[in-house]
Amino acid sequence: MEKENQKNQKTQKTKTRVSKTWNLVRNFGLKAIPIMMVRNSLFEESELTLNFLVLIISSCLIATFGLVLNSAAVIIGAMIIAPLMLPLRGLSFATLEGDWQLLRRSFVSIAVGTLLGISCSWLVGTVIGFPEFGAQVLARTQPNLIDLLVAIVAGGISGFSKIRPSLEDAVPGTAIAVALMPPLCVVGLTLSQGEWTLSQGAFLLYITNLIGINLACMIVYVFSGYAQSTELSRSLNWGFSLVLIAVLVVPLGLTFWDVLEQGRVEEPVQELINKSPLFTRKGREVSDWKIDRKKNPPEIKMAVRSTQLITPEQVKEFEDAVEIKLGKRFKVKVDVTPFIPVESPNLKAN
Structure with missing residues (x-):
């Protein structure tokens, strides 16, 4: 009997310590404003208004034109005014608190904003055409684990700035980051040109950002004391977000590994x-080259301008050099464009 009482006392002490530790963490300067003030503010921000649609x-138009022009500065301008971060914070709070009214309002705003953004960019791409995608477009078609980590950190900052009104200026910065x-x-642009694979990669990046921000905001709200233990256990979105994160880790991890492998080979x-005499001799210029690792064996495709003929034997010698260097066989294909250099006649000195 005495042993059982001692065991119960130890269990109670452990629970008390855990509870004190949790309260210490929860109240360590995070909870800055009352829960109803946060809820009312998020409810107002998540409304589908004319201002939201105009923004x-x-x-969308600014970002689309920036992508067409391949201009990072123009795209950054679009990131600053994009309002999608606002209802997304409301979605995180609503799912954690079980607030169906806020959940419905924020979800509708995000869904309408998503469809409107894709539609507008698709329309621009269809009207003006987009024969060749620039680096700004292609960079957003291969998301990896780093993008997920950026989304989580940026989402945490965005959620923290919401409960700390003095940090609201951080929202544009997090919008740019994520x-x-x-x-x-x-x-939208890639769909307008029928590039389904690129569209899937870009949409995966968008979903990655949404889930990362959602999970990070929820963590901030929990540590800020806006969710009780019973509410936390009832939050389906909490577990659902973790499952989605786990699912995303697989394709993002594979893409990240592919990027590392690509850098190791390039x-x-x-x-x-x-250093190759085939491409360094006078009258030859390698204008572009890329590696296609999806082929078996992988291919190195090169675009070369040359005043002289390039023979298959010379290409084979370069293939052998690549195999020796990398320890793996690559198929080399050279697209040769013949050209004749023409110069103006030398002027005689007076």
Whole structure:
């Protein structure tokens, strides 16, 4: 009996310590404003208003034109005014608190903003055409684990700035970091040109950002004391977000590994190109080259301008050099464009 009482006392002490630790963490300067003030503010921000629609269309058009022009500065301007971050914070709070009214309002705003962004960019791409995608478009079609980490950190800052009104100026910065609108515009642009694979990659980046921000905001709200333990256990979105994160880790991790592998291969290949007599002799210029690792064996495709003929034997020699350098067989294809250099006649000195 005495042993059982001692065991119960130890259990009670442990629970008390855990409770004190949790209260210490929860109240360590995070909870800055009352819960109803946060809820009312998020409810107002999540409303689908004319202002929201105008900002969505404006930011979409600016981002789309920036992608067409391949201008990072123009795209950053679109990120600053994009309002999607506001209802997304409301969605996180609503799912954590079980607030169906706020959940419905924020979800509708996000859904309408998403469809409107894709539609506007698709219309622009259809009207003006987009024969070749620039670096700003292609950079948003291959998301990886780093993008997920950026979304989580930016979402945490955005959620923290909401409960700390003095930090509201941080919202534009987090909007730039996580960039919700440009991936949507890339989806529309690539769909307008029938590039389904690129569209899937850009949409995956958008979903990654949404889930990362949602999970991070929920964590901030929990540590701020806006969710009791019973509410936390009832929050389906909490577990659902973790499952989605786990699902996303697989494709994002594979893409991240592919990027690392691509970088590991590109540097030695560039070194071989710079030193190879095939491409360094006078009258030859490598204008572009890329590696297609999806082929078996992988292919190195090169665009070369040359005043002289390039023979299959010479290409084979370069293939062998690549295999020796990388320890793996690559198929080299050279697209040769013949050209004749023409100069103006030398002028005689007076």
